Amino acid sequence: MTYAMSRGEREHFLAQPHVGVLSVVENGAPLTVLIWYGYQPGGRVIVITGRESRKTRSVRAAGWLSVCAQDEGWPYKYVTASGPAAISGPASHADQRAMASRYLGDGGAEEYMAWVMASGEADEQIMIEMTPQTWLTVDYGKLG
Numbered sequence: 001m002t003y004a005m006s007r008g009e010r011e012h013f014l015a016q017p018h019v020g021v022l023s024v025v026e027n028g029a030p031l032t033v034l035i036w037y038g039y040q041p042g043g044r045v046i047v048i049t050g051r052e053s054r055k056t057r058s059v060r061a062a063g064w065l066s067v068c069a070q071d072e073g074w075p076y077k078y079v080t081a082s083g084p085a086a087i088s089g090p091a092s093h094a095d096q097r098a099m100a101s102r103y104l105g106d107g108g109a110e111e112y113m114a115w116v117m118a119s120g121e122a123d124e125q126i127m128i129e130m131t132p133q134t135w136l137t138v139d140y141g142k143l144g
Helices: 007-015 054-062 093-119
Strands: 020-026 029-035 045-050 064-071 077-090 125-130 134-139
Touching (some): 007 064, 029 054, 045 054, 054 125, 093 125
């Protein structure tokens, strides 16, 4: 019996707002950090982060990253997608607000954006885009 998800199942799962885990090779070892991400089935994984962050520098150097999303409640499920990644340019305030809204709801996104704007960080955000090429998936709900 296989616990792997079909293409449609994995893309639907990854499109949900899970807190993601980003991994990228850095000096021979992985840098692994929690992230917010965006994904639409058939598209790219989008991460918004600081222009000079450690994540950005590592992705720029490696050109490849992995993102894992999981449901830690029973039945356990996870999706890991890996592929080539590139910096796609500045993240607009609208992009940042949309990502915050995905995780915090509209009210929380407005509070988050007010904080980011006041801190001056809003204009220092970039987008990283990753095109999934390899997938690992498990859905223990398929146990029966």
